[in-house]
Amino acid sequence: MTKVISHVGFSTTARAGDLATLEDSIRRIVDLGADVAELALFGEDLIAGGRIIESRAKRLVEICAKFDIRYSVHGLIVSNFMDAAHLDWQKAVAKAMLELCRRIGADVLVQHSGQMPIGPRPMRERYDALEREALSEIADIAGKAGVRVALENIFAVADTEYRQTPSEVAETVRAVNHPALVGLIDFSHGYIETTRIGADFRAEIRAMAPVAGHLHVHDSFGRPYTMSKFYYTSEAIALGIGDLHMPLGWGDLPFDAIFDEIDPLPGTALIMEIGERFEAERADCLAKARDLAERVNRRFAADAA
Template sequence: MIHASHSKGRQAMNNIIAAGFSSGSVDGELESLQGDLRRLSDLGVDTVELGLTSVDLIAGGRVIKERAERLEALTREFAFRYTVHGLVSSNFMDPAIAGYQLEAAKALVQICDRIGAGVIVQHGGHLRGGQLFERAEANRREREALFELAEFARPYGVRIALENIFSTEPGQYRQTPAEVAETVKAVDHPNLVALIDFSHAYIESTYRGLNFREQIRAMAPVAGHLHVHDSFGRPQAFYQAFYPQEATALGIGDLHMPLGWGDIEWEDLFSELTFLPDTVLIMEIGPRYRNEQAECLKRAQGLMLLNGGRTIAAAE
């Protein structure tokens, strides 16, 4: 998307090139994914992040050919720009499963190539509280795996987007958002970028007593992918809701609410931060909020325009 720079009479590129929603199968079959994609298309969405591990496409690190062909045919029914969310359980820090994780991630990159997806999301790793002796090598292990995956993805033209995640259990070892940015810098590969999940960063900052804005500022210069959904930045701790709506009522946890339902100051953030070129904004706001998605899309497009003005000003 191009925006004019009126002050100097020239044009500059908005570093955020697209905004859309995440989507996945609700029953492990492609038909339910197809139904949600059709609904998003009817809504006027042009960009979708596919949660492909909600469908059986890979077995033991190998692509299931027949399933991949069906997925490829399905995606061609729509004119979306696609990105892919990799394993939600992805974890390159754990020595017991890191090798299996890498095989599955490489298979997902191959599927990205089949459907024309230029980004695959990889969650930052973690160790359980009891894995004390693995911690010294955890960051090195993750960085080596990320470099290998990025090298594998290079000929396919796929970016690996390393996402910041919040702590999910007491004593867990996990990187802060700023440390995720340092990992991306240390790997220093053109096919690896950071992914800012704003709500995750908010929750982790609350949990650790960190400054949320400072953590986000540290990630922005190496961020090439964004996950946007609202919350109040309140860690879930030991609270268990009976219905998901009860967590929303209390404002506790990773709520994935429509923009404006929480207290993240979106316009303020996007008027300040500058991201990498070719950044994609994905709203992880699912069909539970189908009636709010149209308004969320308008607001996200407004954030793109706002950030585009910021990008132009920063370049001058």
């Protein structure tokens, strides 16, 4: 039986280009019994000026070959196909990331959706068109490498910043209409953004789900960045402000209700972006995430029967 959510796992923790700690991070995920590790290659110094650093890439391949686990890759946090001034550099890095995916057998590359100053509607339409053209080009390359590009919904940190809502990210994926491009729902990001603009969070997630082939799960309270300076991450957690990447159940995201009403694409991965600072909680999070996946899979099986 084809599963809608077919594998569940965690993202690795990037520590300033230290590939030895990447190996340890993968090992921890394997030891938890996860199905997939999403590699935070944005923080591993594998690409310089759009070119792969071959000696470090060779080490990456050697590390990944040690483990019997599925891989996906997270591209640059600052990835932005709306930014015309840096678009060639952005595309060069995305292409290099796809080549790294090919070498290690990763089947998904995470690409953040774009952002620019908000501007009038015609300007926002130009941003969207620029992003769609770039995504089409990158998806062509991804398809040949056996990789899907997963376009992730993000949140704005100020009213002067243009970001697409989850339903608008879905519109972008549909407009590009490429088999190697899917949506990536980050539930916490969607919660923060819909709170910020006063939109219906659950409706936005439902609108994105039919094009989603990748999920990022971590908890928060959906509170926008009304404060931006914290001396410790624990202070932001204590106040419940921002994109906290907390264990499931620490925030108030209604995951059970959400997973009872979304229908992502078959073969979707559920990745928990819950780092090693919460090592003691991750086994419990894995059990909860598997239950969420089974809620979707059981419903899909019942509908197909």
